[in-house]
Amino acid sequence: MRFSGWKVIKEGLSGNKGWGAHWRDAQPKPEYDAIIIGGGGHGLSTAYYLAKNHGLTNIAVVEKGYLGGGNVGRNTTIVRANYFLQGNSEFYSHSLKLWEGLEEDLNYNVMHSQRGLINLFHSDGQRDAFARRGNMMVNQGDDAILLDREGVRKHLPYLDFEQTRFPIFGGLYHPRGGTARHDAVAWGYARGASDRGVDLIQNCEVTDIDIEGGVVKGVQTTRGPIKAKKVGIVVAGRSGQVAAMAGRRLPIESHVLQAFVTEGLKPVIDHVVSFGMGHFYISQSDKGGLVFGGDLDFYASYAQRGNLPMKEHVMDAGMTLMPMIGKAKVLRSWGGIMDMTPDGSPFIDKMDGVDGLFIDCGWNYGGFKAVPASGWCMAHLMATDTHHEAAAKFRLDRTRTGVNILDEEGTGSQHNLH
Amino acid sequence: MRIKCPHCGERDRREFYYVGDAVALDRPDPDAGDVVWDDYVHNRDNPAGVTRDLWYHESGCSTWIVVTRNTVTHEILKTELASKVKEAMA
Ligand SMILES: Cc1cc2nc3c(=O)[nH]c(=O)nc-3n(C[C@H](O)[C@H](O)[C@H](O)COP(=O)(O)OP(=O)(O)OC[C@H]3O[C@@H](n4cnc5c(N)ncnc54)[C@H](O)[C@@H]3O)c2cc1C
Ligand SMILES: [Zn+2]
Numbered sequence: 218m219r220f221s222g223w224k225v226i227k228e229g230l231s232g233n234k235g236w237g238a239h240w241r242d243a244q245p246k247p248e249y250d251a252i253i254i255g256g257g258g259h260g261l262s263t264a265y266y267l268a269k270n271h272g273l274t275n276i277a278v279v280e281k282g283y284l285g286g287g288n289v290g291r292n293t294t295i296v297r298a299n300y301f302l303q304g305n306s307e308f309y310s311h312s313l314k315l316w317e318g319l320e321e322d323l324n325y326n327v328m329h330s331q332r333g334l335i336n337l338f339h340s341d342g343q344r345d346a347f348a349r350r351g352n353m354m355v356n357q358g359d360d361a362i363l364l365d366r367e368g369v370r371k372h373l374p375y376l377d378f379e380q381t382r383f384p385i386f387g388g389l390y391h392p393r394g395g396t397a398r399h400d401a402v403a404w405g406y407a408r409g410a411s412d413r414g415v416d417l418i419q420n421c422e423v424t425d426i427d428i429e430g431g432v433v434k435g436v437q438t439t440r441g442p443i444k445a446k447k448v449g450i451v452v453a454g455r456s457g458q459v460a461a462m463a464g465r466r467l468p469i470e471s472h473v474l475q476a477f478v479t480e481g482l483k484p485v486i487d488h489v490v491s492f493g494m495g496h497f498y499i500s501q502s503d504k505g506g507l508v509f510g511g512d513l514d515f516y517a518s519y520a521q522r523g524n525l526p527m528k529e530h531v532m533d534a535g536m537t538l539m540p541m542i543g544k545a546k547v548l549r550s551w552g553g554i555m556d557m558t559p560d561g562s563p564f565i566d567k568m569d570g571v572d573g574l575f576i577d578c579g580w581n582y583g584g585f586k587a588v589p590a591s592g593w594c595m596a597h598l599m600a601t602d603t604h605h606e607a608a609a610k611f612r613l614d615r616t617r618t619g620v621n622i623l624d625e626e627g628t629g630s631q632h633n634l635h
Numbered sequence: 636m637r638i639k640c641p642h643c644g645e646r647d648r649r650e651f652y653y654v655g656d657a658v659a660l661d662r663p664d665p666d667a668g669d670v671v672w673d674d675y676v677h678n679r680d681n682p683a684g685v686t687r688d689l690w691y692h693e694s695g696c697s698t699w700i701v702v703t704r705n706t707v708t709h710e711i712l713k714t715e716l717a718s719k720v721k722e723a724m725a
Contacts, residue, residue: 457681468677516653519683519707526649617673632655
C-alpha cells in the first residue's frame with residue numbers, strides 16, 4: 218500500500234475501508250543474517266537502511282512490546298541541528314538533511330514541520346556563547362540567526378519581556394528546526410522496512426545473547442532462540458540490561474524525563490521555544506495541545522513516570538516565561554527512560570571482543586532528531602564493519618581515553634551533570 | 636518521593652541532591668590504571684530494580700546518605716549514613 222492523493226480521494230469516497238495494515242506482523246524465523254534488538258525509532262531506521270542502502274533483507278527487528286511503544290512515542294518531537302562540537306555537528310546536520318527528504322523517501326506523512334526553533338538568552342555572556350554556537354552551525358552548513366530582544370519580540374510577542382529574574386536579551390533562531398509526528402516516524406520506517414522484507418517481530422523480548430568463542434551466534438527470546446550472524450543492540454533506556462547479556466557494563470545511567478501536554482487550543486505558539494535558564498521548552502502540536510517539558514528528574518529510574526517536584530518546576534518556568542498559558546489545562550504527563558551518558562553524547566560502535574555484535578545507545582534526552590542519521594550510520598557499521606564518517610566519533614572507548622569527549626554543554630564528563 | 640535522612644527523619648526529595656551510584660565509596664587506588672578508573676568513573680550496573688546510590692541532604696543537615704531503593708517502583712528501602720557504610724567497609 219502506498220499513499221497518494223488519488224488513494225486518499227478513493228478511500229474517502231469508499232468509507233476508508235481499503236487502507237490495510239501498514240506492515241506485516243511477522244513470526245520469528247529460526248535464523249537471520251542480522252537481528253536488531255529494539256523496535257524504537259533507532260532500531261526501525263537501522264533496519265530500514267540496512268535493507269535500503271545495503272541490500273540486507275534477511276533481517277529482523279525484535280521488540281519486547283509493540284513498535285513505537287518506547288521513547289520514540291514519548292518524546293516532545295523536537296528536530297534540530299544546532300550542535301557546536303565537531304563529532305556532533307556533522308552527525309545532526311546529516312540527520313536534519315535526511316529529515317528534509319524523509320516523507321518522500323518513506324512515502325509517509327511524518328508531519329515534519331520546520332517551524333523554527335528559538336533558544337533564548339538572558340545575559341551578555343550567554344549572548345556571546347550563542348553567537349559562537351550560531352557561527353559553528355553556519356560553518357557546518359546549517360542555519361542560525363542571532364536575534365536581539367526586538368527580534369525575539371517580533372516572533373514571540375507573548376513572552377513576558379518585563380520579568381526581571383531572567384530578562385530576555387535575545388535568542389538564537391534556527392529556522393530549519395521544528396517538530397515531527399513521533400509515532401508516524403516509527404510507523405513510516407516500520408512500513409518501509411517491512412516492505413523490503415524485514416521481519417518486525419513484536420511481543421518478543423530478548424533474554425540473552427548467544428556468544429561462542431568471541432563470535433555472536435544469535436539471541437534467546439521469550440519466543441524461542443533465533444540465530445543470527447550479526448546482532449545490533451538498539452534499546453535506548455534498556456541498554457544497560459541488554460549489554461549485560463553480553464557480559465558488558467556501559468557508561469550509561471537510565472534516568473526519567475517527563476513531558477506534559479495541555480488540552481487542544483487555537484494556534485498560539487508558532488515556533489519551538491526553549492528557555493534554558495528556567496529549564497523549559499515548548500511547542501504546539503498540530504492538534505493544538507501545548508507540548509512542553511524541562512529537565513530530568515535527576516535520579517536513576519526505570520519507572521517511566523516522574524515525581525512532583527519536577528512537574529512543579531516545569532510549570533513555574535513556563536509561567537515565568539509566558540504567563541499567557543496559565544489558564545490552559547494540563548491533560549497528561551508521562552515519562553520515558555533516558556540512556557544518559559557521562560558527556561551527554563551517544564555511542565554507535567562495535568562491542569569490542571565480540572565479533573558481529575554492535576551497539577547504538579546513549580541518546581540521552583535528544584535522540585528523536587537523531588533517528589534518521591543513527592539508523593543510517595548504524596546500518597553502515599553493521600553492513601560494512603566500518604564507522605560512517607558522520608558518526609565516526611561516537612566510540613565507546615572515549616570515556617577511557619578522554620579523546621573526543623563530546624561534552625556539548627561543557628559541564629564536565631560525569632554522570633549527574635547532563 | 637520522600638527520603639528518610641538518618642539525622643532529620645523523613646523529608647521531601649527536594650531537600651536532597653542526587654550524586655549517583657554508591658560506587659563512589661569504593662574509590663580505586665590512584666595507580667590502578669585507566670581501565671579500572673574508567674570503570675569506576677563511567678561504567679554502571681544501572682539495574683532495573685534495587686540500587687544503592689548516594690544522596691546529599693543539601694537543604695538539611697548536609698550529610699551524605701546511602702539510599703537503597705527500587706528504580707522501577709521508586710520505593711525507598713533503606714537509608715544509612717555514608718560515613719557508617721564507609722567505616723564498615725574498612
Ligand atoms: C519526555 C521525553 C521527551 C523527549 N524529547 C525529545 C525531543 O524533543 N527531541 C529529541 O530529539 N529527543 C527527545 N527525546 C529523546 C528520544 O525520545 C530518545 O532519545 C529516542 O527515542 C531513543 O531511541 P529509540 O526511539 O530507539 O528508543 P525507544 O523507542 O525507547 O526504543 C527502544 C526499544 O527497545 C525495546 N527493548 C528494550 N529491551 C528489549 C529487549 N530485551 N528485547 C527486545 N526489545 C527491547 C523497547 O521496548 C523499546 O521499544 C525525549 C524523550 C522523552 C522521554
Ligand atoms: Zn539530614
